[in-house]
Amino acid sequence: MNLPTTITAGRPDPLGAHFDGEGVNFALFSEHASRVTLCLFDATGRHEIANIDLPECTHHVWHGHIAGLMPGQHYGYRVHGPYRPDQGHRFNPYKLLIDPYARRLSGHPIWNDALMGYELGAPRADLSFDKRDSAPFAPRSIVVAGSFDWGADAPPRTPLTETVIYEAHVRGLTMRHPRVHAPGKFRALASDQMLDHYARLGITAIELLPVHAFLNDRFLVEKGLRNYWGYQTLGYFAPEPRYMENGDIAEFQRMVARLHAAGIEVILDVVYNHTCEGNELGPTLAFRGIDNASYYRLAEDRRRYIDDTGCGNTLNIDHPMVLRMVMDSLRYWVEVMHVDGFRFDLAAALGRGPGGFEARAAIFQAIRQDPVLARVKLIAEPWDIGPGGYRLGGFPAPFLEWNDGFRDAVRSFWRRDPGRAPDLAGRLTGSAAQFDHSGRPATSSVNFIAAHDGFTLADVVSYATRHNLANGEEGRDGHSANYSDNFGIEGPSDDPSILAARAQRRRNMMATLLLAQGTPMILAGDELGHTQQGNNNAYCQDNAISWLDWHGADDAFLRFTARMIAFRKTHPILRQKLFLHSRERAIDGIEDLFWRRADGAPMTRADWEDPDLRLIAVELRTAAGTPEYAAQEHAIFAVLNAGGAVAVTVPEAPRGQRWSLHLDTSRPDLVPAPVTGALAMPAEAVAVLVLEPAS
Structure with a gap:
């Protein structure tokens, strides 16, 4: 040579x-x-x-x-x-x-x-x-040539009010799919079979767990396991090699082009808070050996690293050349790879300075002013493990934020925990207490009931405790506060009554997610009834625990989830940009939110303070003069009942209009029908009525 x-x-x-x-x-x-x-x-x-x-x-x-x-x-x-x-x-x-x-x-x-x-x-x-x-x-x-013929590719640029996010793992999504080529690769994720599934479900964006090249941690390899999730980044520009068939970065670009052609946006989960090199006892693979003192935040004892991430080190974003690397990486994935947005892992760590977290930190200011990044979706995971690290609601526009408070409120309300109705009510209306400030829209809250980190939706209703022995840490890892319920039997059951109750609870939670103001996110596989066998920290399970089981898919729940997404898309009142406010909290002078008791009377402070409150009934209205009003989208009446069966008084319909029952989670195949007077509300169910023209 x-x-x-x-x-x-x-x-x-x-x-x-x-x-x-x-x-x-x-x-x-x-x-x-x-x-x-x-x-x-x-x-x-x-x-x-x-x-x-x-x-x-x-x-x-x-x-x-x-x-x-x-x-x-x-x-x-x-x-x-x-x-x-x-x-x-x-x-x-x-x-x-x-x-x-x-x-x-x-x-x-x-x-x-x-x-x-x-x-x-x-x-x-x-x-x-x-x-x-x-x-x-x-x-x-x-060395890469860097040329790719994008043809007529155009980003969908779906408005946030119409966005439904699908959090997925490149490998786990298709490894067990019976009809795709190259399972577990970028190619399979955009195959005809998967595009058909996305269309049937109705999602508008795929949020991919890390696709930047990452490390298989030594302690995992020595236990016969692998880094599955990918939150140990080795290179911020290179796609993960295991997701490519031939090592050609064009494989990722072709995937994006096919998803765009189907109207699906691609959002990347990115890890700019730490690298895979760990603490002072970690390997020397890149940054440590290139310039340790520049790339990492070091402690007063400069042998040690500041570790606000729990992964041994924290990137020194305050250094201009490290900040430049992050910005160059973000622009590269937008301009060269055509992605549509980013979810920033442990984003609170990015905003840390000598005085703690700053919403006006250099990286946030740099991102906000950048003309390339201004056109993509930006999502923060608003916490890290450092002091004062929980920052939900504290990020500047245009960032959206993962709202774990929504997750916990939904799970605990439907588990019938006492006193949780007021919290859920606030989450249903976009978590205004956290986000209604600084001109931020209601879409700022990314609502979810399950994500990669924690129980799947099926496991939330099947396990009371985590079962993580397969991770090799004697079950000590993972969250202990899961707000889950096994309905009397831990894990799988063949008891028809338990199976029915679990299915009902899943429908209730999925309905709650898709009725709430904000930006909904669904964990891939939840629509199929995927279980991780009670493992709520499957970061190292690159196997059937994490891979979606397409053969055992719950088609009935898939149909229900698709119906709920379609219902949300059909009714703009459920996905408004502006926050809704009741009379006592109205900031814009418009009363568009009415909380009611089962007898139809307005809720009082005493009602909200009742720890046994199990029913939330809310009327959502659209302000006159808005496009939704012009389209006859005037009001929706939703009832979330975690208690027993009860008669619920339906609000009086204006002249020329009527209330029709469109959704009852106890009857997932319900045909819409008019309702007058009182609604026979089933126990532990969600019902939604729509105000429609009488004729």
């Missing part, structure tokens, strides 16, 4: 490895390095055949250009500098490092002690210095 090795100065931008038609320009940021060596490998990626120092350094960016290099070239870096952990520096040129801007990686690290920058087992181990070459075990970065 005749490999060109003559290097010229090249340019300090753009960062990464870029093919310009004549060769490849390499640029790597390191503020504290003394020398950066580019390592080139043969076509197989196995043999290191050239080591070339980058000849120039401009404003801490090391760079060089090699004419004749082509896309597909495997490469890595060895970075020289002080090994002074007490000062925050952990340079070790014996360790091959990936390019943080690599568009493609060859695979995963092969676990070996040589991946560590220090000598395992040595006294005060991380202060020692390991001279073993990590190249045989480290992944390679690969």
Whole structure:
């Protein structure tokens, strides 16, 4: 192989490895390095055949250009500098490092002690210095051409008021599907069979668990497990290799194009709060060896890391070049990969500074002003594990936020926990107490009853406690507060009465989700009745525990869920941008929310304070002069009854109109019919009446 090795100065931008038609320009940021060596490998990626120092350094960016290099070239870096952990520096040129801007990686690290920058087992181990070459075990970065014919691709840009999010795992969604090609890959996720399912269900966006290249943690590999969820990012530009058939990033782009053609947006779950390198006892794979003191937030004892994430380290977003990497990554996935939005994992960690969390932190300001990111959906997971880390409602517009308070309110109300009706009432109307400020819309609340982290919906009604022994941590991991109910039998049951009660509870919770103001999110598989056998922390279960069981799908519940989504889409009053307010809380002067008792009288403070309150009845109206009003969408009357059967007085209909019962979760195949006077409300059910023209 005749490999060109003559290097010229090249340019300090753009960062990464870029093919310009004549060769490849390499640029790597390191503020504290003394020398950066580019390592080139043969076509197989196995043999290191050239080591070339980058000849120039401009404003801490090391760079060089090699004419004749082509896309597909495997490469890595060895970075020289002080090994002074007490000062925050952990340079070790014996360790091959990936390019943080690599568009493609060859695979995963092969676990070996040589991946560590220090000598395992040595006294005060991380202060020692390991001279073993990590190249045989480290992944390679690969030069990518970066051209893809998008044709007529156009992002759907679905308004938030019409958005229904489907949280899914690339691999788990299709691994057990009987009729897709390449199960578990990007290709399968956008197959004809899956597109048909999305259309039948009615979702408008898929929120994918991390697709950035990530690490299989050593402790999992040694237990015969794998990192399944992917919240251990190795590279912020490279797609996860296990989700591709041939390693071509165009596989991801083709998936996006097919989903867009079907009207489905793609939202990525991204992890910019920490990396896979862990604490001072973790491996040296990229950032630690490139410039530890710049990339990570270090403690006062600079050997240690500030850990607001629970994963050993926290990225130093306050550093301008780390912030630049995050911004470049976000823009890359929008401009080159055409994604439609991001969900930021542990987003509170991104806004942390010396004084704690700041809604006006640099990263939020940078994102808000960016013209590329201004057109995509932005969702925050509004917490981390640091002090004061729970920040629900504290993020600036245009961020949406995962609302775990909605989840807990729905589960506990339907479990008949005392005193939970007022909380659920607030959640039904968009969690105004948290979000109705600073000009934020009601769509700011991402409502969900189940997500990847926790019980599936089927398990919420089948297990009273978590069953996580398969994770190898003796059942200690995962949340203990699940607000779940097993109806008297833990796990599977063949008792018809228990099965019926569980099915009814699932319908009630799904109906509650899709009747609430805000932006609904459904966990993939919940519509099928998927169970994880009581495991509420299946982060390492890359197997049938997590993979959706398409053979055993609950088709009746799938039909019900699709019907509820269609009902929501048909009735704009359920998905308004503005918050609804009752008389005493009306800010805009419009009374459009009426809480009623079963006898039809308005709710009083004493009613709300009754711990035995099990029934919520609410009339939602649309303000005159709005497009919804013009479309005859005037009012909906919803009853959520976690108690016994009761007669509910229906509000008086205006002249020329009538109330019709459109939904009763105890009769999922109900045909709409007029109701006058009183509604015979079944026990533990949801009913919805719509105000319609009488003729």
